[in-house]
Amino acid sequence: MKLKLLFAKIGFVMVLITMGVLSTSFFQPADHPPAPDQDHQKSDEEPWETVVMEEEYNAGEKIIEHIIDSHEWHILDYKDSEGEKHHVSIPLPIILLHEGRLHAFWSSRFQHGHASYNGFKLETEGDHKGRIIRTLESDMIDSEAIVEKKSDELPVDLSITKNATAIIISSILLSILFIGIARRYQRRKYEAPKGVQSLLEPLILFVRDDIAKSSIGEEKYMKYMPYLLTLFFFIFFNNLLGLVPFFPGGANVTGNIAVTGVMAFFTFLIISFSGNKEYWKHIFNTPGVPWWLKVPVPLMPVIEIIGLFTKPFVLMVRLFANITAGHIIILGFISLIFIFGNLDVTYGYGVSIVSVLFSLFMTLIELLVAFIQAYVFTLLSALYFGMTVEEH
Amino acid sequence: MELVNPGIGLIFWMTLVFAILIIILGKFAWKPIMKALKERETFIDESLKAADKARDEIKDMEFSNEKLMKEAKQEHDAILKQARKTKDSIIEKAREAANEEADRIVENAKERIENEKKAAMTDLKNELADLAIEIAEMILKDELSDIKKQKKYIDKLIDEAQLN
Numbered sequence: 001m002k003l004k005l006l007f008a009k010i011g012f013v014m015v016l017i018t019m020g021v022l023s024t025s026f027f028q029p030a031d032h033p034p035a036p037d038q039d040h041q042k043s044d045e046e047p048w049e050t051v052v053m054e055e056e057y058n059a060g061e062k063i064i065e066h067i068i069d070s071h072e073w074h075i076l077d078y079k080d081s082e083g084e085k086h087h088v089s090i091p092l093p094i095i096l097l098h099e100g101r102l103h104a105f106w107s108s109r110f111q112h113g114h115a116s117y118n119g120f121k122l123e124t125e126g127d128h129k130g131r132i133i134r135t136l137e138s139d140m141i142d143s144e145a146i147v148e149k150k151s152d153e154l155p156v157d158l159s160i161t162k163n164a165t166a167i168i169i170s171s172i173l174l175s176i177l178f179i180g181i182a183r184r185y186q187r188r189k190y191e192a193p194k195g196v197q198s199l200l201e202p203l204i205l206f207v208r209d210d211i212a213k214s215s216i217g218e219e220k221y222m223k224y225m226p227y228l229l230t231l232f233f234f235i236f237f238n239n240l241l242g243l244v245p246f247f248p249g250g251a252n253v254t255g256n257i258a259v260t261g262v263m264a265f266f267t268f269l270i271i272s273f274s275g276n277k278e279y280w281k282h283i284f285n286t287p288g289v290p291w292w293l294k295v296p297v298p299l300m301p302v303i304e305i306i307g308l309f310t311k312p313f314v315l316m317v318r319l320f321a322n323i324t325a326g327h328i329i330i331l332g333f334i335s336l337i338f339i340f341g342n343l344d345v346t347y348g349y350g351v352s353i354v355s356v357l358f359s360l361f362m363t364l365i366e367l368l369v370a371f372i373q374a375y376v377f378t379l380l381s382a383l384y385f386g387m388t389v390e391e392h
Numbered sequence: 393m394e395l396v397n398p399g400i401g402l403i404f405w406m407t408l409v410f411a412i413l414i415i416i417l418g419k420f421a422w423k424p425i426m427k428a429l430k431e432r433e434t435f436i437d438e439s440l441k442a443a444d445k446a447r448d449e450i451k452d453m454e455f456s457n458e459k460l461m462k463e464a465k466q467e468h469d470a471i472l473k474q475a476r477k478t479k480d481s482i483i484e485k486a487r488e489a490a491n492e493e494a495d496r497i498v499e500n501a502k503e504r505i506e507n508e509k510k511a512a513m514t515d516l517k518n519e520l521a522d523l524a525i526e527i528a529e530m531i532l533k534d535e536l537s538d539i540k541k542q543k544k545y546i547d548k549l550i551d552e553a554q555l556n
Contacts, residue, residue: 067395068395069399069402095401131399156400157399157400157401158400158401158404158405159401160401160405161399161402163406164401164402164405164406164409167405167409168405171409171410171413174413174417175413175416175417175420175421178420178421178422178425179420179421182420182422182423182425183424185424185428185429186428189428189431190435201429204425204429205429208426208429225422225426226417227418229417229422230410230414230417230418234410256398256402257397257398258399258402258403258406259402261398261403262403262407262410263406263410265407266410266411266414320396324395
């Protein structure tokens with residue numbers, strides 16, 4: 001018995017060490033600056049190239065790079081035997097609206113920000129970093145040294161970015177999953193759930209009984225069930241996918257303010273459209289409040305109207321901040337390996353053990369957070385719906 | 393793209409995809425799932441109720457069975473009791489009748505014996521009288537063969553008669 005435990009412990013430590021070593025070797029090529037002579041040579045040809053080549057590992061920049069949206073799905077960087085740096089990523093469609101014209105092409109045309117295409121270019125520095133900007137073509141054929149002028153005007157960027165791709169992929173997966181389960185429900189009508197169905201049924205019942213029924217009420221909850229269930233599973237599923245470090249996971253979907261904002265906006269729309277007379281009366285003419293809070297200066301209505309918008313705003317920020325924070329902490333622990341690795345390779349290996357342990361711990365907490373945040377977003381939405389349809 | 397600066401493209405795609413997802417899942421997943429769940433719940437509910445009812449019915453049936461048994465037993469007992477009673481009374485009556493008959497027979501026998509006795513006595517008396525007369529004749533004949541003796545005897549008879 002004791003021997004078994006010892007073996008298990010040794011095995012665990014070995015797995016950790018392997019993981020540490022793997023992760024170091026995995027990231028190593030990306031973080032080691034290329035040979036200086038080559039760097040120099042390249043920068044002569046392409047002046048914008050220099051900014052990409054950092055001399056040192058910049059943890060903050062790397063972390064932000066991992067959690068924000070991007071126009072390509074970055075897989076890995078590696079250096080081949082000749083020391084040349086390769087950048088592997090999945091190209092994504094770029095869709096731009098500029099001066100009434102639609103431009104569509106693959107993001108591979110930009111060569112990871114090294115080239116411009118069709119008068120557009122992926123900005124790699126400054127205020128618009130990561131956005132697509134317009135370059136003025138007339139300036140491009142100037143003299144020997146190609147100097148690009150940048151236009152202040154930004155095209156309307158409707159590209160299917162990394163997060164948009166992740167949203168589409170996860171939506172397709174969710175549809176396949178739940179439509180399959182729905183079929184099974186219809187086929188095995190009065191039987192006990194089986195397989196994935198029995199895995200997800202408690203969650204569906206949880207959303208129905210503990211979220212919708214308890215906060216909206218027995219009579220009216222049915223109307224909101226499709227939205228609440230979609231919301232809950234979309235957030236939960238994407239939270240979990242966000243923790244998977246490789247394709248199709250790894251996109252920080254629920255930690256993106258645009259995504260959480262859209263979901264909060266949907267909640268806001270449903271609140272506004274399902275509000276009954278009493279709900280609006282409560283906002284514009286709050287009962288049970290002294291008249292002088294309403295009449296010369298409409299203090300209460302103003303507060304209530306602000307409240308109308310703070311509710312979805314808080315929903316948006318809470319989910320975004322929680323998920324992003326979790327990702328930053330995990331990436332921070334991973335970054336520690338490279339910060340120490342840059343000082344000395346052995347430090348890197350040493351720290352990797354601790355870092356992997358902490359990342360593992362954080363990932364487990366993130367699993368919990370993934371559920372809790374999905375629950376909180378759905379519960380609060382349901383509570384707001386309950387308030388709007390409440391009969392006094 | 394900045395961290396807290398939402399990209400217009402992502403907002404557009406998210407809105408589109410999320411709206412489509414709500415519609416698709418709402419129509420093809422949540423509606424049938426919620427319906428099936430509800431149906432299953434009512435089915436289970438009804439089944440439990442039916443089982444409860446069946447149990448009650450069985451209990452009722454058991455109760456009525458018991459009652460029937462009890463009644464049957466009571467009836468059985470009553471019949472037995474009645475039978476015993478009848479038997480006893482019959483025996484009693486029979487005994488009484490037998491006693492009466494016996495008494496009557498005894499009475500008759502007694503009467504007849506009495507009569508027979510009387511007849512026998514009468515016969516015996518007659519016999520005796522005859523016998524006495526004969527004896528007396530013989531004695532007298534013998535006695536009276538001598539005058540002295542006759543006289544003595546006559547005297548004695550007279551004495552006796554006077555004494556009586």
